[in-house]
Amino acid sequence: MMIFDSHAHYDDEAFDTDRDELLDSFPFNDIAYVVNVGADIKTSQNTVELTKRFPNVYGAVGVHPNEVGEMTSADIMQLRQFAMEDKIVAIGEIGLDYHYREPDKEVQKIWFMKQMALARELKLP
Template sequence: MERRPTMQKLSVIDTHAHLDMKDFATDYDAVVARAIDAGVSKILTVGTDVKSSAKAIELSQKHPQIFAAVGIHPHDAANIQKTDINRIAEMVKSPKVVALGEMGLDFYRNYSPREAQLQVLKWQLELAAEVSLPVVIHDRQAASDVQKILAEWVKLIHPQCPGVIHCFSGDKQTAGRYLDMGFYLAFGGYISYPNSRAPEVIKTVPQDRLLVETDCPFLPPQAYRGKRNEPTYIILTVVTLGGILGKSAEAVANQTTENAERVFKF
């Protein structure tokens, strides 16, 4: 009698989560347990200011599967001083910190003045060059400014892997320019939205540069739209990505895991 192989559980890395946010305060342990049980092998929890970066490190120290990125989000750039960047520099010494960020420019919401956003991004890029860590970049309606700054920075430091453009939602040309600079592109649950242009862009990205992320608690996949996102749902994004690329979910899980481990060296 021939036995059919049992369906293997996927092993996936969520490269961008905000586990420190208050959305997870009441059921944090259950959220992490659920993710691990579903096959999420690693989660990168990403700081957005000094306090949340410290919290990200704290969470990373409790679970072997959790790693931390530390940095200042462009939304939080107002009133940031160089001394705050020095505190981020101190945090880099924690062995679970594998990246700097989330940093970048957001000219859509403009929660912080543009000048402050630019200054805080530049400070963090200088730090990343000093400590040789990849960066996690947030670009919302600011691609031309972000690309101008990153192009100069990349030339200066010649990194093997400069980092990740998180939640990529730009067009093919924008993707191409980031890829030329050596960046990886991370895609989340929004690729399953009916009006998303991401599928067409994804097909043009070399598969060794693709990453998956949740950006939870934000941007849940279509099946959970309107609800809180959480790392477990990364599995759905891997399945969607497989559909777009004409590959099995397992192949996508393996490829994106390999890519994430190459970028973050974890």
């Protein structure tokens, strides 16, 4: 049986000491593919870099609702560039998260819709 990890954050600093060894070991441990998911601009960029370095790593790029408070139109342009990379397969991690008060609901909705429009434009889930 081959495993497909559909949501991972292997760019996280917790993997800084063994990331290469871990990701290189996946094909030998029945892990066929991984989708690494960005949660802000930096982790989306990290995701793109991982997709270039590891043949079994694919990516999703986006800004999590808890991180949209500082987003700008330039960030959407940057996400568009990231999303056009060969192994980017989705826009994410996006959505609405009302667990915390900030960013407020209206700000979250605006950036969620902009990221959804980007996904639609690029025909990505």
